[in-house]
Amino acid sequence: MKVRAxxxxxxxxxxxxxxxxxxxxxxxxxxxxxxxASGGDAAWRTFGERMLELERQEWRxxxxxxxxxxxxxxxxxxAVGTLVAEDRLVGFAVATPGWLARGATLNNVLIDPAYRGxxxxxxxLAAVERELGTRGFxxxxxxxxxxxxxxxxxxxxYGARARVLARDHPSLYGAQRTIAVELxxxxxxxxRRASRRSSIDR
Numbered sequence: 001m002k003v004r005a006x007x008x009x010x011x012x013x014x015x016x017x018x019x020x021x022x023x024x025x026x027x028x029x030x031x032x033x034x035x036x037a038s039g040g041d042a043a044w045r046t047f048g049e050r051m052l053e054l055e056r057q058e059w060r061x062x063x064x065x066x067x068x069x070x071x072x073x074x075x076x077x078x079a080v081g082t083l084v085a086e087d088r089l090v091g092f093a094v095a096t097p098g099w100l101a102r103g104a105t106l107n108n109v110l111i112d113p114a115y116r117g118x119x120x121x122x123x124x125l126a127a128v129e130r131e132l133g134t135r136g137f138x139x140x141x142x143x144x145x146x147x148x149x150x151x152x153x154x155x156x157x158y159g160a161r162a163r164v165l166a167r168d169h170p171s172l173y174g175a176q177r178t179i180a181v182e183l184x185x186x187x188x189x190x191x192r193r194a195s196r197r198s199s200i201d202r
Contacts (some may be wrong), residue, residue: 021034032085039078050089081128103139133186151177
């Protein structure tokens, strides 16, 4: 599993706010539409080629193979989050059942470089989390990149809901930190808790 999204959001400035008030941004910079669908052949037919294109642009020789990408997206219990701008996929996140009881694993999250720096990864992940919660999942496990600040950003973002399962460790995609995020109860109650299944969870 590799997770590598930019978690950096441009700082707020008064000047930027004034510019926004004076005129609406052109369509190319408006926030993309976010949707979550169940995995399956239809999801792969709709988004697979563009997902593979973004994957290969980002990771080149280290990119997931077509077969692996399809396996993740077409899995019946997958939750596939998408960012679409002007009828074009500009980001995605794929979660599938994981190794924790009632736990899901984030297999991939990727944002088109042209849309990074706007914090879009967070509403995308939030949409996937909500979908997982409605299916009875309690935890989302993320292998987050360290060198781009994503691992630290996850811990800051989720606070007490984030629990480190494995400290920074090497991987094919650079140093990663394994973090479990407790999903909020869809009914509005406390975050759900998952059972332990592995020695890494300690």
